Amino acid sequence: MINEEARVMVIGLDGATFKLLRPWIDEEELNFISECFKEGVHGELETVYPTLSTLAWPCFYTGKNPGKLGIFGYTLVEDIKNPQNRERIVNSTHVRSPSLWRILSKAGKKVGVVNIPVTYPPEPVNGFLISGFLTPPGRSYTYPEKLRKDIGDYEIDLEFEGGYSVLPDSDVKRERLFKNQAEITRRRFETSLKLIRSEHPDFFAMNFKGIDTIQHLFWNDKNILLDFYRKVDEYVEKLYKEMDPTHLFLMSDHGFHKSAEKYFFINTWLKDEGYLEKSKSVSGGFIDKVVQMGLKAVGRFGGLRKLLSTSMKENFLNFSSGRQIDFERTKAYGSRWGIFLNKKEDSKQTTLKKLISDLESAEDPENGRKIFKELILGKEHYSGDFAEKLPDTVPIPHPEYKLMPNLSEMIVKKKVDKPYIQGQHKSDPYGILIVRGEEVKRKSRIKGSKITDLFPTILNLMNVKSPRDIDGKVLKELFKPESRYRKESRAEKTVEEDEAKDSYYFSEKERIRKRLKRLNDI
Template identity: 30%
Template structure:
């Protein structure tokens, strides 16, 4: 896949030697950024540095992984491969005993851009890129990102830098300490912490840029993602959760998150100069959120899931019948102001606590169960014999069961809106390929273009539809952001449908790093003059 060209890097028809110029690249990761939201502010002149950047760069809607999830998307960016080749799909996974486990970086089984560059002697610095915990050894510095537990963890490579980092940034945090709730004081506090974290990340990036040498530098901000997840209700008048009173003081939250990046852009681009390749990317887009769909309840209603008949399970089901379920208890926790305390529990601890009073996969009679759902957007696994220790579906019946699930899901309707919500269904082999596909769900769905999600807990409630107890009002979409600027790059050019997997091979080509044949991404040749 490497072009037959001379020189250490390629930029269209421009070939340069090491003596003439040294190539560097800077990637600004904006988790959740979407042109659908901020392009109108650019056009109106409210984000002047973005406007100037548009005129000097190539841009396009970056197509992300299916479904549009942070772990799979960032992993596909870092590896240039589809999830079937790197093994990461969701925030959580189930072990062989059906216990919920957090997916960390070690679940990814493919070489990353950081490693490719390091192996060729290039110096890399990576700051807060999601799904990099624990940090991998690199020729440079890596500060892990989203899902890093705290400063007490092994968050930095090389580990000898830990004391220096904490000394200079003692208040650094990987996520907000406060939690959004229905209380206005929590909404205001969460908003301020989003902005504080963004500013702190900028200080860290500036410090690392100035003090340490680098050839490839990346810093990622989660602030836009978090603002859109929780403050969409104050921004979008057509949102089912629109809050006109709150919009008076909080309606500009999303704009301010983009504006903070715009302010940073001006100084950053001036320091990088014209000879540095500069890329802005996001892992997915955003749109309004509607509801949670508890897909396992739907599967149970249609006979795909069967419960055990023991006393423990029968008692739990009786609690659900009177409204004492996982979702109700979670709502009470958040409304009582204990959200901060709940947030300190690990996902495994939350799952363990929930299993004590909530219906979980431990209550399922697997020998009589044909399928189950597990995942953020409600994908479905066929309980295939041989694939799972508890498998019940024979191989000759696999396709028949899967087709039955797909046919039924296409009829799933939100009664409150009076519309069918499943607008796209994929069989896993239609969107994934590679050695890890067998572990992936057999049916992947888009419910109203991902405006509906499911739940990590298998049976949070006896209901099928519910409002989220996390108070989210915005949710992921497929179209992220791609902006690319540098020597020989087309100016004010719009590229059609670049993939999130294309960024790594394009950068590797610029640095004359051989591109493995099994990479799914391609070099974006058309963005160069």
């Protein structure tokens, strides 16, 4: 069947990790996923840094590293160093590179895309597209627009107390969220099944974002997680049988782990190590004291911790760090995205080398444990027009620590915010990859796969040339030795990019920003 036109299905199991899946697969708790794992090729899938869905998914669907996209985290590249400029939230038009579905559409392939993050506003495709995470409530989220009427009670995100959110801000809402998430996941599945049946796409991609949400809330309760995964497993099998693709990709955008137990104040550490100079302004000192008083109060009184809203607790932690730094005399400073060296620093490379060495030695003063499991160098991971604006290093802490950019009295403190959040993913860059298909090896393992590699691999399967400026490589190890798909083909020139524009109203930005805070992405 080598001459048959390839039909490709991509299923995102958002936040899935083999730490969970492997024991369940061995015990055959997940029928279809276990079958795919045992019959096809599997391996870890390394994401981009930092490990955020709003960055990982655009890198997946463009095949490029963050230095070529113009976005970083939830915002635009030019905004990441300016804590005061928080107006522009990333949308699909900010991604300065053509998407996988646009390229396939131009090649005459019929595509279907459902619930992939950073696809709002929906772009025209040869087929259908339903946007995902970060879609403003009430706005058009389908292409073609008339599709919205046809999909009935489909919902983009969860609704809590009259406003959209992703994660609740109290324990009492968790049970209701689980039921709501299960219902929304069912609706997404049924909508996808209906569209596959009626539209017959050559390429179909869908993301089960609910897995990420449930793991954030119930990471410590593996029985609840398994119940949710079982239902998703059932849905994936039905979608697969309906489409009958020649090749199936099961993937996730990052891994997952238990929530942090302590804060590590990176700018306080940089100050103590001589890299950062604190402003001597009176207002900065006053603000710092207010912040510290707030932290102590929240940590000391359980009742106060419950009464304070999430946004208030966030404000205690994020209120004043920017204005307290003397940037003229500072060599390096930290943000939520990573550590930046002062561009005025004459001996930048010498400073970076020493900084990396000092970070490798950084310890928890309470127990002597190392803080960081890995230090990502920007020059090794970022390239392109925007690379110079990205962090010089992205420190990946051990899971028990959460990095905070605030200047504090201490380097390490007990974590007091969001006690109901049980799982996080900022310290686990390894998602999952499971592939099965007519040209795929059987019962094999693949190593070294990156999330950007899926873009050219899928295009290769569908006999479409990849843009020449992508970073991903065709995963030749997936395929049988005699397979024609082991050969990669690149286009002679790049595909044009559209002009980026802001697609959110101010009120929408505020609501979406709150959702991002709940996700711990801000």
